[in-house]
Amino acid sequence: MGKKTPQAIRGTQDIFGAEAEAFAFVVETFERVRKLYRFRRAEMPVFEKTEVFARSLGETTDVVSKEMYSFDDRGGESLTLRPEFTAGIARAFLTNGWQQHAPLKLATHGPLFRYERPQKGRYRQFHQIDAEIIGAAEPQADVELLAMADHLLKELGIRDVTLHLNTLGDGESREAWRAALVEYFRAVKDQLSEDSQERLEKNPLRILDSKDRRDQPFLPDAPKIDDFLSDEAREFFAVVTSGLDAAGVKWKRAEALVRGLDYYRHTAFEFIPDEGSASADALGSQSTVLGGGRYDGLIENLGGPATPAVGWAAGIERLAMLVGERAEPAAAAIIVVEDNSQAALRQGMEALTALRNHNLPAEMIATGSPRKRRDKAVKKGAASIITFHETGHGISGDDDIDPAIFEALPFLR
Template sequence: MSKTPQAIRGTQDIFGPDAEAFAFVVETFERVRKLYRFRRVEMPVFEKTEVFARSIGETTDIVSKEMYSFEDRGGESLTLRPEFTAGIARAYLTNGWQQHAPLKVATHGPLFRYERPQKGRYRQFHQIDAEIIGAAEPQADVELLAMADQVIRELGIEGVTLHLNTLGDGDSREAWRAALVEYFGAVKGELSEDSQERLDKNPLRILDSKDPRDRKFVADAPKIDQFLSDDARAFFGAVTSGLDAAGVKWTRAESLVRGLDYYRHTAFEFIPDEGSAAAGALGSQSTILGGGRYDGLMESLGGHPTPAVGWAAGIERLAMLVGDKGEAPADVIVVVEDDSLMAAGVTTLGKLRAAGLTAEMIASGSPRKRFDKAVKVGALSIVGLSVRDGETNLRIKAEGDMADRVEAIVR
């Protein structure tokens, strides 16, 4: 007797209503993505490790401790993708997709991060993803955000707001960063232990620290707006006025930053409003969709400077917010109440399916209980096949025109 192997920690076997909610998210995304004319791409699940290490940033937690990396049999270091953007950027460069620029692409699938699992957070998780590559104009940001907004609305998710910020261009961002280091460095002793560490590693992150010791300094911290170049300021202005024109509601979030090194200019997250049902459902995993502009990424992979914007959203998190998506009942259940009618049951089943009705058969277990079983399952109609006085008896139980439809097919 061998023990049954367990599922890997942080992976999920999604079934039933959860699987329906998951599929609903993907189907809605696919529909909206076509409305906006984003082209579908399928990407490899693994890449050379350097694809992620060079683009995401060697010092980020994702690269330094959360990647599933391994050597293949040829001795090459490969990594299960922890995000989509880097792989899509690599594909853009290696496949000559420049010829299609500006290129709007969308995809979805599994991602892998070695993190501690918790609510709405898994080691194998799934995202929907949209990118516009080779477009420097703020209009691209607007287009991308309008699409994100529509996806969320069509999913029926309420109480979620677009939080928007700009990180400026490379120089603005560096100047801001330096100012933050100086500002927080002066009060280092009073900051939380985590933030003291963030001071050299990731100073922007002090801004969204949850620790009250940090928060009292955050309000008066230097703002990115003080460091924006005229161009960066104009760019952000164009994005915000474009969003207004598109009817996308947003709020300025001055301390919103991105975790990955490659972001420039626009940065955004869709976050549930405090106290909303959505916020309660997600626990501490508040962001349901996040992204921004990554004009510096292509260069880090050895390509020409190429402007781009993108976002990704966790399917599991979205699925938690779309409500219960029950599995649809069958149009018809064929009940074979006597084993001698098995062939007739199979034939009937075939006719129904050929006519486009969803159908399944109940023909096992105690013959007497089969009909009750069908009633319990809850189909729109039930076709019962039984033997009465030596004759085959066909009985249809259904409401209204469904009865007529089924009648016409099976008689």
């Protein structure tokens, strides 16, 4: 806290120890599951021309662009740190000719940036895992993606979350529903919260998940998407839900689950902690663990051919909070140099090298008060402690010392 030390940027985090282990566990598990479902790995740049995100967001003017980390580079071009994966993936799909691989199942993970007020489970630099299927119009793709998400959460040991599922229908269904909602809420405008009165103009679908008490009485009787679905849209959703049932994915219909952007069609979903669960407590008001949907209109917005796609993303930090503390693995052996002799130090170093060459995680303690070195080793929780002093050596540890240690260091036998 010295005056001269610069502080970290607001909303960034330094992750260490058990938390870092939990973070790594999430990423490692994602990598494993993604291979199981045959999603291919992709890496995209962390920044793009601002246009990539601006157009993907359909020029959703100020509110959204105010939340982007944008800057001009030396050539005067406006660049933006990616606030999401989807737009960059769509751009890469178009500029690299990945159409030839369609339908393409992709997975990635990494940092994202949004200029937001930090709070629990919400940071300015945060990290997500992400999965997309591009160029697949059929509802089986939605099922495949959701099955993977469900599988991942189970592998992470997260059981108290449920898939909340909705359909926004096709373009016409969605528009008709939206118009009906506007009409319905406009009739009671005066009784709505100030926020919702504003939403009525900007983003009427969002009134449906208002937290304000004044809005609650009007929500149950609001128009339902089901009354506006075309036959095709209804059929699409039916295939998705029966596919989920066949795959053993539990889900719950969430009629109020919406997406603000126009390019979303059909399936929209979020995995949300069950009410009163440990996960709900752990996440505070940032309740969505994993969310996504079908975005059949996005790639056209970027100037590409009409290309259906569906995807999801999940915050690694939030998943890590649900996974809980994960201990850092203990060393297979810790070497303690018990005195300050050159002979002991040398033998210790040689033994340390041998252990590591045999793939045994090991470290050495050879500094500080000689009398306390053993205590340090004990505290680090090694399975075995190997000691060296000027005239000898020893080993101690669990009842069964790992035979691999004797293979690496035969003289201990």
